[in-house]
Amino acid sequence: MVDRRTPAGHALITGGAGFIGSHLVDSLLADGWRVTVVDNFDPYYDPAIKRRHIAPHLLHPAYRLFEIDIRDGAALEAALTDDYSVIVHLAAKAGVRNSLTDPLGYQMTNVIGTQNLLTFAYKRGIKPFVFGSSSSVYGECPRLPWRESDLGLLPINPYASSKLADEQLGYVYAQTFGLRFVGLRFFTVFGERQRPDLAIHKFARLMLAGKTIPVYGDGSSERDFTYWGDIVAGIRGAMTFVIDAHQPNYALFNLGNNRTIGLLEMIRKLENVLQVEAKIDWQPWQPGEMRRTWADIDKAQQALGYAPATDFDTGLARFAVWLRQTMLIEAGAH
Numbered sequence: 001m002v003d004r005r006t007p008a009g010h011a012l013i014t015g016g017a018g019f020i021g022s023h024l025v026d027s028l029l030a031d032g033w034r035v036t037v038v039d040n041f042d043p044y045y046d047p048a049i050k051r052r053h054i055a056p057h058l059l060h061p062a063y064r065l066f067e068i069d070i071r072d073g074a075a076l077e078a079a080l081t082d083d084y085s086v087i088v089h090l091a092a093k094a095g096v097r098n099s100l101t102d103p104l105g106y107q108m109t110n111v112i113g114t115q116n117l118l119t120f121a122y123k124r125g126i127k128p129f130v131f132g133s134s135s136s137v138y139g140e141c142p143r144l145p146w147r148e149s150d151l152g153l154l155p156i157n158p159y160a161s162s163k164l165a166d167e168q169l170g171y172v173y174a175q176t177f178g179l180r181f182v183g184l185r186f187f188t189v190f191g192e193r194q195r196p197d198l199a200i201h202k203f204a205r206l207m208l209a210g211k212t213i214p215v216y217g218d219g220s221s222e223r224d225f226t227y228w229g230d231i232v233a234g235i236r237g238a239m240t241f242v243i244d245a246h247q248p249n250y251a252l253f254n255l256g257n258n259r260t261i262g263l264l265e266m267i268r269k270l271e272n273v274l275q276v277e278a279k280i281d282w283q284p285w286q287p288g289e290m291r292r293t294w295a296d297i298d299k300a301q302q303a304l305g306y307a308p309a310t311d312f313d314t315g316l317a318r319f320a321v322w323l324r325q326t327m328l329i330e331a332g333a334h
């Protein structure tokens, strides 16, 4: 297991205004890190939400924000002139379903954008690079739970294939250009600040508004839901790992919870925490959707000291409290 007491340094975080990124920034600032964020406040979901996430960060003297699009490599190189001890690359187009209708947009942000960050890191001699990948790279990989050593990954949507391409670009930069690259395969992250397009958040708002929720297929799909706090702990472990020159210069880790929840079970639990009954609008199965995701987390446990600490019910209860507070703030803003 790596020593997780890496001294605070200067982290460059892309996507630091988003759901996972803003929680990571909270954690780093609290531990004395300097943090520089690159985010273009992409309009995939309301940028006002991201502005709310970063409002406290803007008041912190160790925080800097650059509103730059990662597709613009020259802008990155011109603006980012400090020395960074590690890059954590989380900026991406993130929704699976949206990638079916905008495959080129996903290639541009997720693949060209990642290429730009890797080029920047190489030119500037910044070796430690942590990348936010996704469980969706496994796609239809038949053996469950999924392990990092599984071969024959079979992504089934453009988002997933863009993330797999990024992992491979990372390998090129580790083997040939001397970077130290860790790819973290996040499994359906949930909790406070969750993206509004993700099922728990989307369903909760529809249910509280008394509207129907669309359920695709027969409701038997399963997800390995992972609380954001566990993901942030895993990213912090990976930062230490990638800074430590004694560790391998390329590694992939699953960050999941190692437990699956069925879609209907998730809806029942949501009814319980929100105290409203769900009205289901059954829809045909969607191509590109995965039936089941399930992480084997042994490798991350051993190498990063990763140990998920928040179970689904606890995380969901916290999400429900946060959502009600957020909806009050939104109502006041209108």
Ligand SMILES: NC(=O)c1ccc[n+]([C@@H]2O[C@H](COP(=O)([O-])OP(=O)(O)OC[C@H]3O[C@@H](n4cnc5c(N)ncnc54)[C@H](O)[C@@H]3O)[C@@H](O)[C@H]2O)c1
Residues within 6 Å of the ligand: 014, 015, 016, 017, 018, 019, 020, 021, 038, 039, 040, 041, 042, 043, 050, 068, 069, 070, 071, 089, 090, 091, 092, 093, 094, 109, 113, 132, 133, 134, 135, 185, 186, 187, 188, 189, 190, 195
């Ligand atoms: N949330 C999950 O369940 C989940 C699961 C697997 C992987 N991931 C990955 O984790 C990362 C963070 O996801 P999230 O859920 O916090 O998403 P998010 O959309 O909340 O955060 C992504 C951030 O990237 C920014 N961004 C998008 N395009 C950009 C561009 N061209 N230039 C600069 N910034 C840009 C967005 O404005 C946003 O703030 C993503 O790479 C995503 O693919 C998330």
